[in-house]
Amino acid sequence: MNIIHSLTPPPRRGFLEKSLALVLGAISLAVPAAAGIAAFLNPWRQKTEAGQTLRVASLASLPLGGSPQSFPVIADRNDAWSHFPTEPIGAVFLQRIGESTVVAFQSICPHAGCGVSFDAAAKQFHCPCHGAKFEADGRRSGNPSVSLRDLDALDVEIRNEDEVWVRFRKFKTGTPDKIVRT
DSSP states (O other): OHHHHHHSOOOOTTHHHHHHHHHHHHHHHHHHHHHHHHHHHHHHHSOOOSOEEEEEEEGGGSOTTOOOEEEEEEEEEEETTEEEEEEEEEEEEEEEEETTEEEEEESBOTTTOOBOEEETTTTEEEOTTTOOEEETTSOEESOGGGSSSOOOEEOEEEETTTEEEEEEOOBOSSOSSOOBOO
């Protein structure tokens, strides 16, 4: 008799209640965990603007036919969960070529990402990292293999007859194509 008794399965009392409690407990933990993970990852899911139009200078600060001048680009910046109000986010070169016509170039070399400077005597932009030279209109000069593309031009608007607004964008460096970084 002992042998037959050990082969019978134990009674299943409370199985449904225990299973239901386990499922409800898992759900009660999963809901806040999922909400927390979603809140944590939210800044990475948000799409960034492919450039914003910002006021950079006044038209009066640019002499007609003068050399390109560097201007800081000031804006509010959001970096994941942090907000940084009114700080420099880059720089542009502006040159007034007509009564109300201004051209703008990104101040970063498209080859390696170094900051370029403008040599007024030579009337050229110069990259200190690899010696690339660019004409005042942004075209590559000298050895074109030193840089993959011309300086990156930016869109400019004149507003209120004296405000120079630039659509500030950053581009991927080291590529022959002008690709906007987001």
